[in-house]
Amino acid sequence: MAAIKQIKCGMVNCFIIAGERGSVLVDTAVVRYRDMLLQTAKRENVKLIFHTHGHVDHIGNTATLMEQLSVPCAMHEADAETVKNPKAWVYHANTFLGKMIVASTASSKMYHAPQFSVERFFEGGETLEEFGMDAKVVALPGHTRGSLGILVDGKDFIVGDAMFNVLKPTPARLYEELSPMMESVDEIKNSGCETIYPGHGKPFSAKEYFRSAISG
Numbered sequence: 539m540a541a542i543k544q545i546k547c548g549m550v551n552c553f554i555i556a557g558e559r560g561s562v563l564v565d566t567a568v569v570r571y572r573d574m575l576l577q578t579a580k581r582e583n584v585k586l587i588f589h590t591h592g593h594v595d596h597i598g599n600t601a602t603l604m605e606q607l608s609v610p611c612a613m614h615e616a617d618a619e620t621v622k623n624p625k626a627w628v629y630h631a632n633t634f635l636g637k638m639i640v641a642s643t644a645s646s647k648m649y650h651a652p653q654f655s656v657e658r659f660f661e662g663g664e665t666l667e668e669f670g671m672d673a674k675v676v677a678l679p680g681h682t683r684g685s686l687g688i689l690v691d692g693k694d695f696i697v698g699d700a701m702f703n704v705l706k707p708t709p710a711r712l713y714e715e716l717s718p719m720m721e722s723v724d725e726i727k728n729s730g731c732e733t734i735y736p737g738h739g740k741p742f743s744a745k746e747y748f749r750s751a752i753s754g
C-alpha cells in the first residue's frame with residue numbers, strides 16, 4: 539500500500555508516492571520551491587521524477603533535482619517534444635475563469651525552464667511496481683497531448699491538470715483539445731477511484747464530484 543503525500547508549492551501541487559523500494563516524485567513546480575523539494579526528495583528516497591505533463595509550472599526544478607539526486611525523469615513523449623519549445627503550447631478555455639487563466643499563462647510561454655533530458659517515456663498502461671507500489675500510469679490527454687495520471691492502490695488518482703480544483707473541482711480549466719480532455723475525465727470517473735489529486739487545488743472526493751457534476 540503506497541502513501542501519497544501532497545507537497546504544496548504555492549499554486550501548484552507536487553506529490554510523493556512512497557513505495558516499499560523507493561519513492562516517486564510527481565512534478566517539480568517552479569524554481570522558488572527548489573530547496574524545499576530537494577530536502578523532501580532526499581528524505582523520501584526519491585528514485586524517479588515523474589511528470590504529469592510538460593507545462594512550465596510542473597517542471598521548474600527537474601534539471602536541478604535530477605542532478606542533485608542522480609535520478610532519471612519520465613514524461614510522455616508528446617510533451618517532452620513541446621518542452622523544448624514552450625511557445626508551441628496551445629491553450630484554449632471555455633469558461634470565464636479558464637480564459638483568465640489562459641491570459642495570465644500567456645506570459646509563461648516566454649519562460650524556459652532549465653532544460654533536461656527525459657530518460658523514460660510513458661504513454662499509459664505501465665506500472666510503477668519496480669518501486670514496490672501498486673501504481674498504474676494512465677494516459678489523460680487533452681489538457682496537453684501528453685498528459686498522464688497515476689492511479690495508486692486503485693483508489694487514489696493523481697491527475698495532473700486533467701482536472702482542477704480552483705474555486706471548485708472541474709475538468710481542466712484550460713486545454714489543448716477539448717474532446718480528449720472530456721474523455722479523460724470519463725476515464726477518471728470510470729476508474730472507480732475515491733480521491734482525485736489535482737495539480738492545482740486540494741484533493742477532492744471523486745464520488746461527490748461525479749454524483750453532482752454536469753461537467754463544466
Ligand SMILES: [Zn+2]
Pocket residue numbers: 591593681699
Ligand atoms: Zn498544465
Ligand SMILES: [Zn+2]
Pocket residue numbers: 550593595596699737738
Ligand atoms: Zn498546471
